Amino acid sequence: xxxxxxxxxxxxxxxxxxxxxxxxxxxxxxxxxxxxxxxxxxxxxxxxxxxxxxxxxxxxxxxxxxxxxxxxxxxxxxxxxxxxxxxxxxxxxxxxxxxxxxxxxxxxxxxxxxxxxxxxxxxxxxxxxxxxxxxxxxxxxxxxxxxxxxxxxxxxxxxxxxxxxxxxxxxxxxxxxxxxxxxxxxxxxxxxxxxxxxxxxxxxxxxxxxxxxxxxxxxxxxxxxxxxxxxxxxxxxxxxxxxxxxxxxxxxxxxxxxxxxxxxxxxxxxxxxxxxxxxxxxxxxxxxxxxxxxxxxxxxxxxxxxxxxxxxxxxxxxxxxxxxxxxxxxxxxxxxxxxxxxxxxxxxxxxxxxxxxxxxxxxxxxxxxxxxxxxxxxxxxxxxxxxxxxxxxxxxxxxxxxxxxxxxxxxxxxxxxxxxxxxxxxxxxxxxxxxxxxxxxxxxxxxxxxxxxxxxxxxxxxxxxxxxxxxxxxxxxxxxxxxxxxxxxxxxxxxxxxxxxxxxxxxxxxxxxxxxxx
Amino acid sequence: xxxxxxxxxxxxxxxxxxxxxxxxxxxxxxxxxxxxxxxxxxxxxxxxxxxxxxxxxxxxxxxxxxxxxxxxxxxxxxxxxxxxxxxxxxxxxxxxxxxxxxxxxxxxxxxxxxxxxxxxxxxxxxxxxxxxxxxxxxxxxxxxxxxxxxxx
Numbered sequence: 001x002x003x004x005x006x007x008x009x010x011x012x013x014x015x016x017x018x019x020x021x022x023x024x025x026x027x028x029x030x031x032x033x034x035x036x037x038x039x040x041x042x043x044x045x046x047x048x049x050x051x052x053x054x055x056x057x058x059x060x061x062x063x064x065x066x067x068x069x070x071x072x073x074x075x076x077x078x079x080x081x082x083x084x085x086x087x088x089x090x091x092x093x094x095x096x097x098x099x100x101x102x103x104x105x106x107x108x109x110x111x112x113x114x115x116x117x118x119x120x121x122x123x124x125x126x127x128x129x130x131x132x133x134x135x136x137x138x139x140x141x142x143x144x145x146x147x148x149x150x151x152x153x154x155x156x157x158x159x160x161x162x163x164x165x166x167x168x169x170x171x172x173x174x175x176x177x178x179x180x181x182x183x184x185x186x187x188x189x190x191x192x193x194x195x196x197x198x199x200x201x202x203x204x205x206x207x208x209x210x211x212x213x214x215x216x217x218x219x220x221x222x223x224x225x226x227x228x229x230x231x232x233x234x235x236x237x238x239x240x241x242x243x244x245x246x247x248x249x250x251x252x253x254x255x256x257x258x259x260x261x262x263x264x265x266x267x268x269x270x271x272x273x274x275x276x277x278x279x280x281x282x283x284x285x286x287x288x289x290x291x292x293x294x295x296x297x298x299x300x301x302x303x304x305x306x307x308x309x310x311x312x313x314x315x316x317x318x319x320x321x322x323x324x325x326x327x328x329x330x331x332x333x334x335x336x337x338x339x340x341x342x343x344x345x346x347x348x349x350x351x352x353x354x355x356x357x358x359x360x361x362x363x364x365x366x367x368x369x370x371x372x373x374x375x376x377x378x379x380x381x382x383x384x385x386x387x388x389x390x391x392x393x394x395x396x397x398x399x400x401x402x403x404x405x406x407x408x409x410x411x412x413x414x415x416x417x418x419x420x421x422x423x424x425x426x427x428x429x430x431x432x433x434x435x436x437x438x439x440x441x442x443x444x445x446x447x448x449x450x451x452x453x454x455x456x457x458x459x460x461x462x463x464x465x466x467x468x469x470x471x472x473x474x475x476x477x478x479x480x481x482x483x484x485x486x487x488x489x490x491x492x493x494x495x496x497x498x499x500x501x502x503x504x505x506x507x508x509x510x511x512x513x514x515x516x517x518x
Numbered sequence: 519x520x521x522x523x524x525x526x527x528x529x530x531x532x533x534x535x536x537x538x539x540x541x542x543x544x545x546x547x548x549x550x551x552x553x554x555x556x557x558x559x560x561x562x563x564x565x566x567x568x569x570x571x572x573x574x575x576x577x578x579x580x581x582x583x584x585x586x587x588x589x590x591x592x593x594x595x596x597x598x599x600x601x602x603x604x605x606x607x608x609x610x611x612x613x614x615x616x617x618x619x620x621x622x623x624x625x626x627x628x629x630x631x632x633x634x635x636x637x638x639x640x641x642x643x644x645x646x647x648x649x650x651x652x653x654x655x656x657x658x659x660x661x662x663x664x665x666x667x668x669x670x
Contacts (some may be wrong), residue, residue: 245582
């Protein structure tokens with residue numbers, strides 16, 4: 001070999017060495033960074049593992065902030081924050097009745113940043129419950145559950161239930177007073193089927209309530225088996241299940257034709273103009289890239305009102321993520337997650353209150369355990385799931401409240417729901433209920449007729465009245481859903497602010513007897 | 519079944535396979551449920567000592583906090599009432615009228631009979647008996663009718 005050859009080899013080495021960052025970038029990414037042309041932008045989305053759930057282009061209607069309000073994204077990002085902080089908390093948390101409380105205190109006071117992580121986890125959990133509820137309202141009021149999105153709406157209802165289950169099992173883990181009595185009440189709600197079997201007199205032969213209760217808490221009273229079961233649910237089973245459902249939920253958005261939009265916004269048509277790379281051979285058909293339903297190769301057949309996902313959607317997503325993270329960090333800096341005293345099986349707190357999102361249920365449960373704890377939640381979940389199958393009207397998808405008729409139904413239903421509910425609760429507080437008047441009344445009568453079943457009756461009545469009046473299933477659904485939201489809000493307010501020691505009525509917390517101040 | 523009805527080999531095997539699949543699935547689910555339910559619960563005995571009869575001379579009531587029950591004595595005898603609310607398992611507290619539950623507002627009179635609120639059943643009275651060693655015992659797995667007091 002000559003000297004010049006050697007010199008050439010050395011320069012190749014140096015040249016390649018200098019190029020390592022760029023070669024690595026090209027190896028890392030399966031597409032051009034940054035993508036320049038429309039086709040590169042599309043390729044960047046469908047060839048990237050982290051982005052491939054997106055369609056390559058979206059209608060400009062759906063990235064208007066006033067349409068989705070970013071609520072679905074918030075749910076997903078808060079879940080992400082919860083996953084990360086939750087895994088970190090597992091390093092110190094001890095799932096044992098003798099160690100759990102101390103380990104939580106340990107994280108708060110003996111671990112650098114521990115309190116911040118706990119706060120982030122708790123406030124993100126509250127935030128996720130709120131975001132999921134608001135997201136459901138957005139999807140409902142814009143009519144986005146309609147065909148072909150019925151199944152995704154059902155998955156959404158399951159996700160609501162899973163979110164509540166995760167938040168419930170989460171606040172059980174510190175094993176403080178809130179946790180202990182929430183476990184007790186939760187287990188007994190599962191066991192409250194016995195109230196029904198007792199009332200019809202079959203408990204001796206068949207007691208599913210007791211079986212359910214024992215399955216959940218691994219015994220007859222709360223103890224180590226209960227804590228470890230809730231721990232298992234909270235850190236393994238429910239996170240896996242909810243991750244699968246979230247995955248399917250996101251995947252179905254694209255497969256069902258993207259986020260919902262009004263029919264009059266331009267649809268994909270065969271006559272639309274081809275894109276800027278006319279004549280080039282696309283790597284995939286747009287059907288396979290999930291732009292449209294079906295598998296016909298309608299190359300470039302998108303209308304002009306779409307924008308490429310890269311960068312429009314990605315920027316919007318980044319903004320929502322930053323908003324979520326910043327809001328949670330601020331909350332966590334200034335407000336500490338509640339931690340009560342160590343669990344005391346002899347003395348419940350008075351009043352023993354659940355977190356805000358369960359206080360409406362707690363109010364219902366104070367009428368009847370079975371009706372408030374099992375019947376009403378089951379009817380609610382079933383009713384929500386049935387909405388898209390009862391309402392098959394396809395007009396006004398993607399329009400808030402389906403226009404002015406819908407707005408008027410929302411207003412009237414809200415007024416009806418608010419005043420009928422307030423009147424009913426005021427009556428109950430002032431005059432009591434059946435048992436206060438006839439102490440010997442059988443339980444089966446209480447199960448059949450109590451404030452909770454009266455509420456269901458009043459709401460059903462209104463639903464059919466609106467249906468008869470308008471002849472529209474969509475408007476009747478709007479009425480029922482609005483009543484559900486108003487019912488949730490009013491009951492939550494009553495449970496949170498108007499109930500004091502022994503679940504008695506008080507206008508203000510300062511009127512509570514004794515020294516029950518927080 | 520009709521005598522003349524015949525089933526050919528293929529559809530017999532198909533049906534047998536179909537039903538065995540569901541049978542096996544049901545059996546597996548039952549097995550999982552049984553796995554979740556231990557054969558024995560690691561819990562304290564339901565009967566325990568209250569003390570010697572001579573310790574209960576004065577009339578009145580005491581709360582046995584670690585067992586969540588209340589012991590009362592009057593001229594007619596001794597009786598034990600559960601302090602666990604029959605609604606959703608919180609611990610009732612004493613009020614002038616009887617007992618009240620802090621969680622959902624159930625009310626009971628001094629005998630433990632439901633007086634208001636969501637509780638579906640009265641507070642149970644537990645069985646009291648004398649052990650061979652001469653101790654007063656209570657069994658929380660056995661109830662007596664309300665008003666049945668144990669004469670010392």
